[in-house]
Amino acid sequence: MQVHQHKRIAVVNGGGDCPGLNAVIRAVVKTAILRYGWEVWGSEDSFDGLIKPGKLIPMTLETVRGILPRGGTILGTTNRGNPFRYPERNERGEIVFQDYSERVIQKVKEMNLDAMVLIGGDGTLTIGQRFCERGLPIVGVPKTIDQDLLATETTFGFDTALKTVTESLDMIHTTAESHERVMVIEVMGRNAGWIALEAGIAGGADIILIPEIPFRVEKLVEKIEARRVAGRPFSIVVVSEGATPVGGSQIYREKGIEDPFGKLGGIGAIVAGMLGSRVQLETRVVVLGHLQRGGSPTAFDRLLGTRFGVAAVDLIAKNQFGRMVALDDQKITSVTIAEAIARQRLVNPQGEIVQAARAIGICFGD
């Protein structure tokens, strides 16, 4: 083995959880120890390990044993632990926000950490970029089940979410077919329609609604009724959580629906409500919610997580800080974190996948 300078590194994961996180953590720990002979520390609950006492723990080969097939993350994670705006209760029980960024920087010095592997989506990586700018030696690993980072072809977690949604669609198909129903399934994705688009095709949806293609409810009614008349008295509608009708929230106001997402639930319920009396079939809604973040990661996500973890440690070995590992044309590469957080990967409404979906008769409501 080549002789490497001894290093002491930390691994931090922020944001929502994501199947494959444990694969990354395991690969970081194993590579640092086995390939480089370094020392690894894990920060529990996002940055808390660098903010609060007792939450930065030593990571060994033993710590990461058996975690590869497990969902979640052994380090815990949270959306709320932004060190630049950390929520705490004051003596009157009110939430106030503190800037603990300096604490993080001090902790890194105090612990003599040579580098930090930061696993997160755009929110966490933006925090990482701010720390980079203040001199912390960080390498990033992209994490989002929504596949919405343009800088990387895909990320771990997305494939597992696809699996969960597709298997759910398989289950719903049997019940939709046996009865005469329109089933509306709301899935994750934020501003990007990837989960809805790909799982919708894979799960045999009839209608797919995504943020990138605003829909008209009349088109949905047309499709559903055409199917009914043709002897298919059921339809499966997959709705991305960020989908909106043409005209957006304006349309709700005209219809006298105020604060629709607050009172009526998500867009799934809205769509079901809109279809309501217009189709001659019962409509039911299924909101998959956090199921999509759970479960054992797929083979692809475990493999990609492992490759990302190894690559992140290799970047540290080469002192390439401020960069994020990425996948490009199936190969591992890296980009600057600054670049990575700048642009979103959205579905191209004229792209080949949408066209393929249209070719087999899927309606996008436009």
Added chain:
Amino acid sequence: MQVHQHKRIAVVNGGGDCPGLNAVIRAVVKTAILRYGWEVWGSEDSFDGLIKPGKLIPMTLETVRGILPRGGTILGTTNRGNPFRYPERNERGEIVFQDYSERVIQKVKEMNLDAMVLIGGDGTLTIGQRFCERGLPIVGVPKTIDQDLLATETTFGFDTALKTVTESLDMIHTTAESHERVMVIEVMGRNAGWIALEAGIAGGADIILIPEIPFRVEKLVEKIEARRVAGRPFSIVVVSEGATPVGGSQIYREKGIEDPFGKLGGIGAIVAGMLGSRVQLETRVVVLGHLQRGGSPTAFDRLLGTRFGVAAVDLIAKNQFGRMVALDDQKITSVTIAEAIARQRLVNPQGEIVQAARAIGICFGD
């Protein structure tokens, strides 16, 4: 092979769909043809095959090939096709209800049907009993994912529903643990808490709410907070759709909540709303809905469905009409349909399973 009088029989399935239905249909068809040399007809969409033209179809070995692992039912089913109160639109487009029971009886005569296998839950079997009383030769097969028929130890479909809920709980666990959340999962079961109870234990729930044990929200808050203080800042709450707080709907009125299930969604959303500000953790709801009726049946449900189907045909061979096949102490037996529809199987709040759940620390909110 013993010589049997040649018969012509029909198979009818009513009510919601249920994993294992295809196993029953396949076993009825195979047994009638291979063991007895009879002829089998299938009624599409519940009783529609006996009410409308063109919906009574011949069943052959070919018809039932490959259907064993599939959810749903190849015959289609519906909750709305009660022949005694059949909904139809009149010339003004209004729904009116017709009594088509005589049509069914005429169709059975006209087709020279010697017997009918009727697969259904208490609703469908009650219809079956009325036809029995008017002379139709019927044998019943119990079908309910809720396991709420006292006359049979269990039914096919329940085990598959358990599987779906338990696997969903596994997925939700990883996300609840990684974040700091109370996850409320609403499951099926009507008036019976079986799915919530058994999947709740199998899926590692912290709190289980069932119709048989009215709950107090204070007890839930106590349990969740005790866990949080003990370093377990997350809880999994499984709620049966029929669960109610002590005092029932009265409690909603006092709190100024009107028509709670209409506006706010099911009991899952109600419980989440009640917990809301009282616990220091975010609360999220997952409603599994029709996922629980879908999917490939488990080995147990395929086996039980097969055994029920064979047993139903054997009952016909012995001219034992007005009876329903059942499972008792793991053995196939039969009871009168009249008996079967009379009593519900509910969870015994003092029973061994509830006690076992309490022994390992599960809270029922009482």
Added chain:
Amino acid sequence: MQVHQHKRIAVVNGGGDCPGLNAVIRAVVKTAILRYGWEVWGSEDSFDGLIKPGKLIPMTLETVRGILPRGGTILGTTNRGNPFRYPERNERGEIVFQDYSERVIQKVKEMNLDAMVLIGGDGTLTIGQRFCERGLPIVGVPKTIDQDLLATETTFGFDTALKTVTESLDMIHTTAESHERVMVIEVMGRNAGWIALEAGIAGGADIILIPEIPFRVEKLVEKIEARRVAGRPFSIVVVSEGATPVGGSQIYREKGIEDPFGKLGGIGAIVAGMLGSRVQLETRVVVLGHLQRGGSPTAFDRLLGTRFGVAAVDLIAKNQFGRMVALDDQKITSVTIAEAIARQRLVNPQGEIVQAARAIGICFGD
């Protein structure tokens, strides 16, 4: 809570591993601590915790967290650790057998253990019975994926094995159908044909070979050829590892096959070899092997394991030693360990399940 005498108990698991073991261990620990306020120790690698230093570990609520969905056992287990005949290498590297039973008894005294929960199949329970006779306060929990203990209706692990085999048959079906093949699948079960019988029915097998019904290869050829001629040019044969042809090993000798299981592999390979040139289809063998002992336990196995674990601790609280928990007519009960190990649960060749299989056309080779 009722006041209970404080106790210190140990949990020991022996024999092959079995999905649901962790559910039992978790329930024992939780019940002892939460319901009774006792102390629990776990013996690693079967009895090794009572034989070797450092392998008896304290069990806490923390120890058993998150283990419910996991296959295997957190304590480890082994078939080779019989304390009455413990294999060790002497100075010349040869294996010699030691009687360490007295060490076990001394360790129990020394540690002031009030009782031991022993989880095992007939081998382990026989060892347990010998310790009972020498005064150790033991309660047993039955463990066998083969479902071959007459004293209990079923055991945890069996349902998970059924699931694994049935899902494998589903996979093999698609490939057998697409090609023109006889697929022979060898499954576990020792002297009992339960896994082959029940998974065979659930997985749509055409032929099922079990130890309880000796087969004639001519019957298999007949069935396979009849299917081929009828336009079904493929067959699925499920073979229990203990199945034998009529005449047993005699038949091998006549055919000039010596020591068949040694050289040629298991009965699956034998059956494939026998079919070989006699059918006009290619034959392939799949041996599922240890897959059947692995994987996340099903909802049923987790629930039953939990109920058994709770019941075992309850037996200790009532000082009912020398007994094993069991399931009878879906209820938890107990029998003496002596009784439990005396008799095997075998498939009844004239029983209802075999008859149901025959009714739908499954061939048993007789």
Added chain:
Amino acid sequence: MQVHQHKRIAVVNGGGDCPGLNAVIRAVVKTAILRYGWEVWGSEDSFDGLIKPGKLIPMTLETVRGILPRGGTILGTTNRGNPFRYPERNERGEIVFQDYSERVIQKVKEMNLDAMVLIGGDGTLTIGQRFCERGLPIVGVPKTIDQDLLATETTFGFDTALKTVTESLDMIHTTAESHERVMVIEVMGRNAGWIALEAGIAGGADIILIPEIPFRVEKLVEKIEARRVAGRPFSIVVVSEGATPVGGSQIYREKGIEDPFGKLGGIGAIVAGMLGSRVQLETRVVVLGHLQRGGSPTAFDRLLGTRFGVAAVDLIAKNQFGRMVALDDQKITSVTIAEAIARQRLVNPQGEIVQAARAIGICFGD
């Protein structure tokens, strides 16, 4: 819709079956009918539809309903139906090979087929190329679970095979850990180690043996013993069916093993035999075999199959014959069939994925 010339096309699938085939067939039929208004025929059992009477069937939207989640292929397939060398029994019952290629060409003319979509691996595509050279208008769709065609980044079927192997490794892990065993799992892949490599990493294998990296058994023994001494008395070895020791078959002869694959089974059994007495642990073999070709396709394989099917029909619309659809940098493209069959995609022993595996401690036996 643009006006297209009316066409009549056929779809043919050859070689072993592969999860995702039905997605391709469904997409071809739907696209041809819905997008172009063409007519589609399906050839049953590879080319048999073009050789034998009654096996070329009309394909409609109805024909392809509900097939998306199913493994296998609704058209049937076979490895043996090469029209240039078609096996048939003569009057003496001997197999003789016929050249039926002219029959195929005549059938295409006679049926007025404008084009053929040919789905197959290198064998089937080589046949396709010969027909192209004789003037048939063919477009190819690559099909191989082994991912061994250089011309396309990946193919449908591979991801499902990965899933099956990875889930099997998860199951085997629990049993290997609980006991003290070396588990050897033999997987598919022909000359390419992709399945072993990627599933091995995803499933947490300790040793991976692939054809591209010849192994020395001493290295395996070293790794297994090092783990045992370090308190990990079990190892998981994933062996690709094409893996060989350094020196290849030579090594068997030296050891006095003749015709090893004939008598002793595949390379899995060979490796287990070689380890046999050299490691102080029991060794067991699992051969996954045809399980790897079965099962419901993953979301990825359904999506890719759909995209390939649509793209193949689009190629026909553009009269681009002699080409095969392919995936390149996640985008659909096409290459000449001649190019496609020329080169194999093999694992690069110095590539990033192998290096990542080494980084986390996986041994390749070299």
